[in-house]
Every structure is written in C-alpha cells, then in structure tokens.
Amino acid sequence: MTAEIIAVGSELLTPARMDTNSLFLTQKLNELGIDVVRKTIIGDDRERLADEIRQARGSSRIVIMTGGIGPTLDDVSREAASDALSRPLDYHPEITVEIEKRISRLGRHKMAEINKRQAYVLRGADVLPNANGTAPGQWFEDDRGILMLLPGPPREIEPLFETQCLPRLRKLEFPHQFYTASLRVAGLPESEVDERIGPIYSAESRVATTILASPGEIQVHMRAQAATTAEAREIAMALSKLVEAELGSSVFTRENEPLEAVLLRICRERKISVAVAESCTGGKIAEHLTAIAGASESFRGAVVTYTNEAKRNLLHVSSKTLEDHGAVSRETAAEMAQGARRIFEASLGVATTGIAGPDGGSDKTPLGTVFVAVADDDGVEVDELHIGGDRERVRVWATRRALNMMRRRLEGRDERL
Amino acid sequence: MTAEIIAVGSELLTPARMDTNSLFLTQKLNELGIDVVRKTIIGDDRERLADEIRQARGSSRIVIMTGGIGPTLDDVSREAASDALSRPLDYHPEITVEIEKRISRLGRHKMAEINKRQAYVLRGADVLPNANGTAPGQWFEDDRGILMLLPGPPREIEPLFETQCLPRLRKLEFPHQFYTASLRVAGLPESEVDERIGPIYSAESRVATTILASPGEIQVHMRAQAATTAEAREIAMALSKLVEAELGSSVFTRENEPLEAVLLRICRERKISVAVAESCTGGKIAEHLTAIAGASESFRGAVVTYTNEAKRNLLHVSSKTLEDHGAVSRETAAEMAQGARRIFEASLGVATTGIAGPDGGSDKTPLGTVFVAVADDDGVEVDELHIGGDRERVRVWATRRALNMMRRRLEGRDERL
Numbered sequence: 001m002t003a004e005i006i007a008v009g010s011e012l013l014t015p016a017r018m019d020t021n022s023l024f025l026t027q028k029l030n031e032l033g034i035d036v037v038r039k040t041i042i043g044d045d046r047e048r049l050a051d052e053i054r055q056a057r058g059s060s061r062i063v064i065m066t067g068g069i070g071p072t073l074d075d076v077s078r079e080a081a082s083d084a085l086s087r088p089l090d091y092h093p094e095i096t097v098e099i100e101k102r103i104s105r106l107g108r109h110k111m112a113e114i115n116k117r118q119a120y121v122l123r124g125a126d127v128l129p130n131a132n133g134t135a136p137g138q139w140f141e142d143d144r145g146i147l148m149l150l151p152g153p154p155r156e157i158e159p160l161f162e163t164q165c166l167p168r169l170r171k172l173e174f175p176h177q178f179y180t181a182s183l184r185v186a187g188l189p190e191s192e193v194d195e196r197i198g199p200i201y202s203a204e205s206r207v208a209t210t211i212l213a214s215p216g217e218i219q220v221h222m223r224a225q226a227a228t229t230a231e232a233r234e235i236a237m238a239l240s241k242l243v244e245a246e247l248g249s250s251v252f253t254r255e256n257e258p259l260e261a262v263l264l265r266i267c268r269e270r271k272i273s274v275a276v277a278e279s280c281t282g283g284k285i286a287e288h289l290t291a292i293a294g295a296s297e298s299f300r301g302a303v304v305t306y307t308n309e310a311k312r313n314l315l316h317v318s319s320k321t322l323e324d325h326g327a328v329s330r331e332t333a334a335e336m337a338q339g340a341r342r343i344f345e346a347s348l349g350v351a352t353t354g355i356a357g358p359d360g361g362s363d364k365t366p367l368g369t370v371f372v373a374v375a376d377d378d379g380v381e382v383d384e385l386h387i388g389g390d391r392e393r394v395r396v397w398a399t400r401r402a403l404n405m406m407r408r409r410l411e412g413r414d415e416r417l
Numbered sequence: 418m419t420a421e422i423i424a425v426g427s428e429l430l431t432p433a434r435m436d437t438n439s440l441f442l443t444q445k446l447n448e449l450g451i452d453v454v455r456k457t458i459i460g461d462d463r464e465r466l467a468d469e470i471r472q473a474r475g476s477s478r479i480v481i482m483t484g485g486i487g488p489t490l491d492d493v494s495r496e497a498a499s500d501a502l503s504r505p506l507d508y509h510p511e512i513t514v515e516i517e518k519r520i521s522r523l524g525r526h527k528m529a530e531i532n533k534r535q536a537y538v539l540r541g542a543d544v545l546p547n548a549n550g551t552a553p554g555q556w557f558e559d560d561r562g563i564l565m566l567l568p569g570p571p572r573e574i575e576p577l578f579e580t581q582c583l584p585r586l587r588k589l590e591f592p593h594q595f596y597t598a599s600l601r602v603a604g605l606p607e608s609e610v611d612e613r614i615g616p617i618y619s620a621e622s623r624v625a626t627t628i629l630a631s632p633g634e635i636q637v638h639m640r641a642q643a644a645t646t647a648e649a650r651e652i653a654m655a656l657s658k659l660v661e662a663e664l665g666s667s668v669f670t671r672e673n674e675p676l677e678a679v680l681l682r683i684c685r686e687r688k689i690s691v692a693v694a695e696s697c698t699g700g701k702i703a704e705h706l707t708a709i710a711g712a713s714e715s716f717r718g719a720v721v722t723y724t725n726e727a728k729r730n731l732l733h734v735s736s737k738t739l740e741d742h743g744a745v746s747r748e749t750a751a752e753m754a755q756g757a758r759r760i761f762e763a764s765l766g767v768a769t770t771g772i773a774g775p776d777g778g779s780d781k782t783p784l785g786t787v788f789v790a791v792a793d794d795d796g797v798e799v800d801e802l803h804i805g806g807d808r809e810r811v812r813v814w815a816t817r818r819a820l821n822m823m824r825r826r827l828e829g830r831d832e833r834l
Contacts, residue, residue, distance in 0.1 A: 012456075013443065013452075013453050013454065013455075013456065014443065014447075014627060015440050015441070015443045015444035015447060015627075015638075016440075016627040016629045016636075016638060017627075018435060018437070018440065020435070023432050023433075023435065024432075026430065026431065026432045027432035030431075030432065035430075036430050037430065037459075037460060037462075037465070038430075038457065038458065038459050038460075038465070039429075039430065039457070039458040039459075040455065040456070040457050040458075041455065041456040041457075041458075042454070042455050042456075043454060043455075045454075048454070048455070048476075055472070059465075190487075190489070191488055191489070191529040191531060191532060192529065194488075194489045194490075194531070195529050195531060198489075198490070210427055210428055210431075210491075211489065211491075212428050212434075221431075276721075278700075278703075281707075282703055282704055282706070282707025282708070282712070282716075283695075283700035283701070283702070283703030283704035283707060283719055283721070284700070284704050285700070286695075286699055286700030286703075286704075286721045287699055287700035287701050287703075287704045289699070290698075290699025290700060290721070290723070290812075291699070291808070291809065291812070293774070293775050293776070293808055294776070295699070295723075296723050299699075299723050300723055300724055300727060301720065301721050301722045301723050301724065301727045301731070302700055302719075302720070302721040303718065303719070303720050303721075303731070304693075304700070304703045304707070304718050304719040304720075304721075305718045306707070306712075306713050306716050306717055306718050307717055307718065307761075309762070310717060310718045310760075310761060313760070314718070314720070314731070314760060343727075343730070343731060344724075344727060345726070357710070358710050359710070359711070386523065386524045387523075388519075388522065388523045388549075389549055389572065390549075390572070391708070391710055392572075392708060393549075393572065395707075395708070
C-alpha cells in the first residue's frame with residue numbers, strides 16, 4: 001500500500017520554512033507497512049491543489065493533505081478537495097459551536113465570523129475533532145481510496161493523527177508486513193560498497209535495499225516485505241548477514257548507532273579511557289565523542305592546539321620534531337597522540353594535524369593533507385590522508401577517520417591477543 | 418516567472434532525511450524574482466520521475482531536479498529526463514576522463530566502471546562541471562523552458578548552482594527585482610523579537626519579512642520587491658535600519674554571517690587572541706571557532722576537561738575551588754577561563770562547566786545548569802544559565818551564549834574605554 005503527502009501553504013515555499021510534518025507522518029505510515037512514494041509542497045492555490053489531489057489519488061490509495069484548513073481566505077484545501085472529488089461542502093453548525101466554545105475558553109473575544117469557514121465538510125467525510133486548534137480534520141473514503149485533510153501546525157496534527165487517523169488506518173487490511181535491517185560502514189567509498197554488495201542484494205527480490213552515503217560513512221538499509229513481521233525479519237536478517245560477510249570489519253554496527261557511540265561502548269566494556277589532541281579538526285573529535293550520553297565514563301579530555309608553542313608546552317611534542325618534520329607531519333601526529341595519553345592519563349590517544357585550508361598548503365604538504373595518529377600501550381600508528389574539498393570537508397573526513405582508526409585499533413587488539 | 422523543484426531520492430521519503438537543497442535554491446531564485454510554486458520529493462523511480470518532469474514543465478518555465486545523478490544503478494534522473502523529453506542520452510568520454518582524474522587526485526584506487534554512468538548527457542544539454550563531486554550537472558533549454566539536472570549533496574549543488582546556473586538565469590528577463598536585507602540577533606527570545614519589531618515591519622507592505630529562529634539565534638529576513646534592484650535595495654535597507662534601531666546591540670550582523678565569524682573578525686581587527694576551556698560543551702566552542710577560515714589568526718587553542726584532575730593539572734583550577742564549590746560552579750568556570758588564557762598566552766579566555774545530562778543533576782545543581790565565564794585583562798564575568806531540554810540542546814545553547822558573551826565583552830570594552 002502506498003501513500004502521498006501534500007503539504008499546503010505558501011510559507012512552505014519560502015527559503016525560511018520547511019514541511020516537517022511529513023517526517024512524522026512517514027514514520028507512522030512506515031510502521032504500518034505503508035510506503036510514502038511522493039511528497040508535494042504547494043502554495044494556497046485552489047486550482048493547483050485540486051490538480052494535485054486528483055493526480056495523487058490516481059496513483060496512491062492514501063492521500064494526506066496537511067495545512068490550508070484554517071479560517072482565513074487563503075486557506076483553500078477544503079474547496080480544492082471539493083473540486084477534485086466533485087463533491088459539495090456541507091455546513092456543519094455543530095463545528096461552529098465547538099469553535100465558539102474553544103475561543104471563549106481561551107478567554108478571547110467573540111468568534112470572528114470568518115471562523116465559520118472551518119465548519120464546511122466534504123460531503124460523506126468524517127469530522128476529526130482537533131483538540132489543539134479550531135480547524136477539525138476530515139477523513140474521506142471511497143472506492144478510489146482515502147483522502148485526509150489535516151491541520152498544518154505540528155502540535156495540532158500530531159495528536160490528531162495518532163488518536164484518530166492511526167486507529168482507522170490499522171483497520172485496513174495490509175497484505176504485507178515490513179522489517180528493516182541496517183548496517184553502517186566506515187572507511188570505504190560508496191562506489192566500492194555498491195560494487196561489492198550490489199550482486200548480493202540484487203539477488204534478493206523480497207528486499208528493497210537503499211545505500212545512503214554521508215561523509216566517511218555508508219548506511220545500507222534492507223527492508224524486507226512478507227506476510228508476517230517474523231518472516232520479514234528473517235528475510236532481512238539473512239540478507240544483512242550476507243552483506244556483512246562481504247564487507248567484514250568495515251561494518252561498525254547493526255544497530256543503527258553512530259560510530260562514536262560504538263567506539264565509546266567498546267571503551268566502556270573494556271574500561272579503556274580516551275584522550276584527544278587536535279589541530280586541524282579543531283575540537284570536532286572531542287565534540288563528537290562528548291555528544292554521546294555517558295561519554296564521561298571513557299572520555300578524559302582533549303587539547304586543541306593551533307600553535308607550535310601549545311603543541312610543545314601542553315602536549316610535550318619535542319622542539320626537534322617540530323623543527324625537523326614540521327607541525328603537519330607523521331612524527332608530530334604520533335607525539336601528539338602520545339602526549340594526549342600522557343597528560344590525561346588515558347589508555348588510548350588520538351591526534352590529528354593537517355591543512356584544512358583554504359590557505360596554508362605547500363608543494364610538500366598540499367591542502368587536504370592530514371595525519372591521524374592513534375596510540376596505545378602497543379605503540380602508535382599514523383595514517384596519511386589526502387582529502388579533497390573545502391575546509392569543512394577536510395575536518396569532517398579527518399574526524400571520521402580518527403574515530404574509525406580508534407575503533408579498528410581496539411578491534412585489532414583482539415586479533416593481536 | 419515560476420519554478421518547480423523536484424528533489425529525487427528514495428532516502429528523502431524516509432522519516433530520517435529531508436530535502437534541504439530546495440531552501441537554498443528557493444532563496445537564490447527569489448533573489449532573481451523567480452517564485453517557486455511547487456516542490457516535489459520523489460523516489461528513484463524512473464517512470465514516476467518522468468511523469469513528474471512532464472507535469473512540472475507543463476506548468477513552470479524553470480524545472481530544477483536535484484539528486485539521482487550519481488554513479489549507482491538506482492540513480493535514474495538522467496534516464497527519466499531522457500524519457501520525459503524524448504531525447505537520447507549521449508556518452509561524453511571527456512566526462513569519464515575528468516572523473517578518473519578526480520578519483521586519482523583523491524588517492525583512491527582505479528575508477529569503478531559504474532562511474533561511467535555519470536558521463537551520459539541529455540542530447541542538446543550543456544554539461545555543468547562539478548568541482549566537488551564526480552557527477553556533472555546538466556542544463557537543458559528549449560521553447561518549453563529550462564530543465565536543470567543537479568547533484569544532490571549540498572556541498573556539490575551549492576557552488577555549482579552559484580557559479581554556473583545563476584549567471585545563466587540572470588540573462589533571462591524578469592518583470593520584478595528583489596533585494597533581501599538580513600539581520601541576525603543573539604540573546605533574545607523569538608517572541609520578544611517579534612513583539613518588538615512586529616509593528617515596524619507590518620507597516621511596510623512592500624517588504625515580505627520572515628523571522629527564523631534557531632537555537633540561540635534569530636534571523637530577520639526582509640525581502641523588498643520593486644522595478645529595479647536599486648529601488649528594492651533602498652526599501653529593504655530602510656526597513657532594516659528601523660528594525661536594527663529597535664533591537665540595538667543584540668543584532669550581531671547585517672551580513673548574514675555566523676556569530677563565530679563576527680567574533681573572529683573583531684578579534685582579528687583588534688589583534689585579540691582567544692583561548693577556550695570547555696567541560697560540558699565538550700569541544701563545541703572550539704569546533705565552531707575553528708570552522709571559520711582564518712581562525713588560526715586569533716584562535717590559540719582549547720582544552721576540554723572531563724575530570725577534576727585535568728581541570729587542576731592542565732587549567733590550573735585550584736584544588737580548594739574544586740573542593741569548596743565543585744566542578745560545576747561560578748568559581749570553577751572563572752578559574753578555567755583564566756587558566757585557558759594563561760596556558761595559551763591569549764588575551765581573551767572563555768570557559769563552560771555544567772550538567773548537560775541525561776545524568777548527573779542534583780538539587781543544588783539541576784540538569785541544564787551551566788556556568789559560562791569570559792576573562793580578559795579587566796577581569797572575569799560569569800553567567801549562570803538554566804537550559805531546558807536534552808543533552809544536545811544544553812550544549813548548543815551554552816556554546817551560543819559563550820560566543821555571544823565574548824562578542825559582548827569585546828564590544829563592552831569599547832564602552833569602558
């Protein structure tokens with residue numbers, strides 16, 4: 001079963017506002033196994049809206065309109081629905097009574113006449129009372145499918161949808177149930193992930209696989225469809241295992257948790273403490289780690305050094321290293337990571353030093369050069385990166401690499417033992 | 418003149434992701450006087466996409482598609498455009514050469530064969546080189562109007578659109594011209610801003626005013642419309658001056674630049690160096706400052722301390738202060754800010770200490786309590802905040818306050834002199 005969402009409101013077509021109701025609605029619909037196949041954002045224009053409703057009803061059984069059912073003259077969702085369905089609007093005086101009650105309860109003046117516009121209901125539709133606003137929703141159902149007219153403000157639509165639309169939707173018969181398995185992958189480019197797992201997921205037609213790339217990370221979502229949830233789960237998990245076997249330890253979680261959370265969980269389990277020394281990432285590694293609740297169990301602290309003096313005085317990088325190799329070097333990164341471990345008395349240290357740009361590159365160390373070091377009792381390892389793109393991209397990729405190197409180091413320790 | 422935006426990508430139809438490119442595009446189009454009348458979000462489905470393109474081109478002269486032009490098999494925007502326009506795709510070997518160069522420049526392995534999909538171009542379209550990704554954009558124009566195929570990632574589409582699409586759009590003839598004046602405001606709640614400036618902007622009917630609230634900041638955008646850009650500019654700036662007069666020094670910029678950029682500009686101009694000591698904000702202040710290109714001119718460094726030992730050893734907070742007042746106290750914050758100044762030899766120091774949660778609150782210092790200290794040669798000032806909401810909200814608000822306190826401190830210094 002599929003659904004379409006039409007978000008109505010000229011303000012949603014300005015640079016300043018977004019339709020966020022559809023995120024809430026999509027989540028609730030997905031939980032029932034209903035796919036959202038299209039979202040449209042459209043102004044308060046009766047003709048365009050009517051066209052949109054006709055088109056959406058032509059392709060999906062469920063159409064949800066949000067917004068445009070308020071009292072003012074630019075609210076024309078009711079009229080557009082009436083046009084699209086060729087059904088009249090009937091005046092329901094009991095709605096006006098409710099609106100009047102609400103307005104006097106809020107201690108306002110007499111109800112403005114214009115509020116009566118909200119008492120017009122599509123012939124044959126059920127009225128959905130709105131506990132948090134004056135405009136009631138409407139639920140219309142015929143052999144073409146369901147059309148909902150719902151209010152726009154999140155605090156009105158959310159409780160209304162949960163208490164009145166969801167119970168009605170649950171009564172529909174769904175031929176399928178869904179289950180989604182997710183893997184998150186670090187350290188591989190999207191094209192390589194797709195090339196390696198494409199043949200695997202393409203062979204499983206009962207699963208819709210989506211690959212989502214963000215800086216330094218790939219997510220693989222595998223949504224299976226079957227007669228029962230248990231069966232869907234079994235199908236999704238079977239594919240997930242095959243995909244994970246192909247990608248190996250690049251997969252850092254099956255639980256849809258961020259890399260830094262995985263890392264801190266491993267640290268907590270093994271009582272490993274972490275210290276950070278950052279130059280080009282400027283606090284981003286510390287920021288990521290401390291974003292996780294409970295980080296304080298393992299995270300000891302960080303030093304961000306933007307000068308050679310600070311690297312010497314605070315992190316104990318030797319003057320000779322800085323002179324011989326420069327601040328952006330394998331050797332400096334290694335000493336920074338060791339220095340961080342020492343000053344915070346931590347078991348695991350990580351460090352970054354590099355050129356994030358836009359200025360400061362040279363032939364020897366061009367823009368985007370970053371050294372990332374990870375140190376523990378067994379020694380130090382340093383990776384040299386060359387990251388394309390602007391300052392923020394360099395910082396983000398270096399941060400992701402640092403977090404992933406720490407994770408790999410802890411896992412590698414198992415192998416070494 | 419009107420435009421429609423079609424955001425392509427099945428991930429944009431999940432509860433986890435939104436199309437944000439359309440906000441950027443809408444702003445740029447509006448500045449040219451082009452109204453966006455519809456936005457559609459649709460999955461990677463060739464047939465639906467082709468239908469959507471046909472429909473959009475039927476009602477608007479400008480149609481912009483974002484996403485779905487990557488290398489993987491689910492990227493079908495090129496094919497859908499080809500179907501909708503009944504035009505073939507031609508293979509451009511020179512694009513493959515560019516992609517190969519890019520991939521080898523990034524130090525990766527050999528180009529995956531699948532990347533060649535990105536070298537197919539709608540017959541008659543101009544290729545728009547993509548400086549930040551492998552997939553080039555495409556600009557197609559016929560007597561029905563303009564169709565753009567643009568990449569999905571914001572860091573690719575934004576520079577590509579600015580450098581290649583905007584100059585082409587500017588050559589079109591427009592009946593109206595627009596100018597937007599913007600003010601950014603820190604330290605005031607949205608309701609107060611709106612209450613104070615509502616009467617001012619409501620009186621100017623030639624300007625569409627939008628108020629945008631984000632954590633710790635309010636943006637006021639004033640878009641004027643007139644026959645010429647100069648006239649529109651004059652109208653917008655006149656209103657902006659009135660609004661600024663009402664809000665005073667809470668306005669931190671007229672240039673639409675972030676607070677941290679304003680702060681660093683002041684520091685650079687006055688040769689002031691900055692050092693940071695963070696506890697509950699966990700590196701976020703440093704991260705914000707170092708995100709700005711050229712931060713290294715003023716930013717010396719930061720220490721993130723998550724333990725008392727680190728506060729003592731690295732920031733020289735006295736044991737007595739920690740014992741008598743605790744780590745989350747006015748006194749500790751003050752000593753941290755002074756300590757940061759001292760160890761980095763900086764003129765301005767800032768510090769945060771607080772309880773971001775979800776655990777760790779007490780009756781005396783409940784969750785959300787944060788002390789922010791700013792220190793310079795004249796002494797220290799400390800603000801006590803009580804921030805509602807989750808861990809991230811506490812961290813964000815404390816960071817914004819720290820940055821704004823530094824700005825106010827530097828401006829206050831003028832008044833004191």
